[in-house]
Amino acid sequence: MGSLPKHNYSPTSHHLSMLQQITNDNDATNHMVRSYYKSFNGFAAMITNQEREKLKKMEGVVSVFPSKSLKPQTTRSWDFMGFKESIQRNKTAESDVIIGVIDTGIWPESESFNDHGFGPIPKKWKGACKGGKNFRCNNKIIGARYYLEDQPSARDIVGHGTHTASIAAGNKVVGASFNGIAEGVARGGVPSARIAAYSVCNEQGCRPDAILAAFDDAIADGVDLITISIGLPEQVTFDKDAIAIGSFHAMKKGILTINSAGNDGPNTATFSVSPWLFTVAATTMDRVLLGNGLMPLGKSINGFASNSAEILSSAGFINNSAPIVAEFSSVGPNMQIREIMKPDISAPGVDILAAYSPLKPPSPDKRDKRSVKYNILSGTSMACPHVAGAAAYVKTFHPDWSPAVIKSSLMTTAKPMNGSQLAEFSYGSGFLDPVRAINPGLVFDASKKDYVKLLCRIGYDTMEVRKISGDKSVCPSSSSHHHLPMTKDFNYPAIAAEIExxxxxxxxxxxxxxxxxxxxxxxxxxxxxxSGINITVVPNILEFKSVKEKQSFVVHVVGGKFSDYSVVSSSLLWSDGTHTVRCPIILRVIKGKCYFYNKI
Structure with a gap:
């Protein structure tokens, strides 16, 4: 997906012309699925394998990839993170923040999304309410769009999108519960923020062409950040990853995209690993829903009353071991750029109470005819909007911060975690702490130019990078790659490497x-x-004279001999007595370590 040319260009006409050339069909509209023309340049079409090969060879084509189905990843959580209702807030700025939710849609009548007390829609909003028949937006849900022909509505019939949206930015709702379980105040991270819903999934899955269309619209509509709790069926190269492509163009416009790590744990690296994405793992929290107070080996929630010591209605109990990484949460390392740690951070994703679609029964049993307004779900899908809400909270205090700086502020202030042999490859920089993130002290920034240099380093040539970046970036020839920063030196707030x-x-x-x-x-x-490693930092003292001043340092890591397939975890802390900036250091010992990078 390349950038749009700046002058005298009609994207849709060009796309149809290309289709006509490869299909020899005078009416290329028969093949066109959709054209992307608002925020980036591309199209989706129904073509044969032979026609695909012709398209790949055409001038100006960056990449061609099949549209494989992707999956959505499935009161107490904010308090558990120390993010209480009484925290410092900038409500005026918060009401100006717009969160784009790319998911299964939204249930607009939910109490979590009423607009009581909300002022006018922010003037910066350029979007529309195109949610379909009988769908009404308000001053809370300010935009809605849908992209699936067999589901002509942004109204959520799956429940997933409603759940994630309310975690990120749902209103405060007193007395919310799932059939009396986990009763309390349900609220999102930024209750005063606005929501724009983009429906790209149904019960069968999520289409990449729809996801790209949603990114195209969300960027043009003027959202401030995007949360997308949708996972890849497998890790793929960036040029075949709709989420990576869409989020790159969002990053160019100053929009941070938060993405769930996936629910394929303990399998490794089954999620989008692009460095401009903010990838979230799921943890437990200190509420366990059980029938008898004992820790289960399996997992279920029973909302039915029963007179049976064998089956009891679930109730909440305190789990003092939390947070620990959920067993289902997919883990790293990053198989595309091994020096960029993935996932980036962790947040609550187990037993999360949030709004739900009343059209969808709370269990997958076909005999279940219940209708609920709130449901308890688990998944990295639930962890992702926690980070989105926290990122939006940070943005209300620092509207000029770049996506990379917001990401850095949340990573370097995260709480250290334990309980995993894979260490940071399972939980990233640690457990989310939104309150500390608004005042991180030091941040690691990265611009579009830095990401372009990284793409050059891992194999893109000049023409490919120019079509993606939209500028006159130049990649040196493969024999001159030593002029580019090494991938290990990319300005990311964690240090990762592989050793033999x-x-x-x-x-x-x-x-x-x-x-x-x-x-x-x-x-x-x-x-x-x-043990077995010596780490030094040069210089080990950084003196600043002004805000926004930049300083560099070098971390030297020297070690002995480690056995194969082990993980060595450490950390670097920078402290001025008030701020503590934590940077994880993680080494993966693996046979056959290699620094040759195939073109992505």
Whole structure:
């Protein structure tokens, strides 16, 4: 998906012309599914394998890939993170934030989305309410669109989109529960924020062409960030990943995209791993829903009353071991760019109470005829909108921060976690802490140019990068790649690398931080030294004279011999006495380590 040319260009006409050339059909509209022309340049079409090969060879084509079905990933959580109702808020700024939810749609009549007390729609909004028949937007749900021909409505009949939207930005609702279970106040991370719903999924799955159309619209509509709790069936290269493509164009426009890590744990790397995405793993929280207070081996919630010591209606109990990574949460490492840690962060994703579609029974049993307004679901899908709500909260205090800076603020202030042999490859930088994130002290920034350089380093040539970036970026020839920053030196707020087993190693990592704390401040480095490794930082003291000042440092990691397939975890802390900036360091020991990168 390339960028749009700036002058005298009709995208749809060009797309139809290309289709006509490869199909030899005078009426190319017979093959066209949809054209993308608002925020980026591309189209979806019904063509044969032979026609696909012709299209790939045409001038100006960046990539051609099949449209495979993707899957949606399926009161107490915000309090558990320390994000209480009484926290400091900028309600005026919060009401100006627009969260784009790409999912199964939304149930507009839910109490979580009424617009009582909401002011006019933000003037920056350029979108529309095209939710279909009998769908009405309001000053809370300010936009709605749908993309599936067999489901001509943005009204949620699956329940998933309603659930995720209300976690991110649902209103405060007193007395919400699932049949009396987990009763309390249901609320989203930013209750005053607006929602734009983009329906791209049904019960059969989510189509990539619809996902790209939703990104195209959401960017043009003027959303501030996007949450998409949809997972890939397998890890694919970026040029075949609709979420990676759409989120790249969002990033160019200053829009952060938050994505769920997937529910295929403990399988590794089955999710989108693009570095401009914010990828979220799921954890438990301190509420366990059981019938007898004992920790189960399996997982179920019973909302039926019963007179049977064998089957009891579920109730809530305290789990003091939380948070730990959920067993279903997909894990890393990043198989596309191995020096970029994935997932990025963790958030609550088990037993989450949130709004639901009354058209969808709360269980998959066909005999279940119940209708509920709130339901309890588990999945990285539920963790993703927690991070979206937190990102929106940070943006209300720092509207000028880039997507990378918002991401950095949440990662470096996350709480350390335990309980996984894969360490950060399962839970990322740690457990989400939204309150600390609004004042992180130091941040790691990255621009579109930095991501373009990274694409060059891993194999894109100049013409491909120009078609994607829309500028006159130049990639050096493969023999001159040494002029580009190494992937290990990409300015990401975590350090990751692969090392060979039973061999000594020495690796240096360069990072640059920007001061967003006190004008005059001095940060000192503190290092957690794991057994068998020596980590040093040069310089180990950073002195800042002004806000937005940048300084660089180098992390030297030297080690002995480690056995194959082990993970070594450590961390670097920068502290000025008020702020603590934590940067994970994670090494994966694996036979056959290699730094050759195929073109993505």
């Amino acid at each position: 087993p039973n061999k000594p190693f020495r690796i240096n990592f360069t990072r640059t931080v920007t001061n967003v704390g006190f004008a005059n401040s001095t940060y000192k480095a503190y290092i957690q030294q794991p």
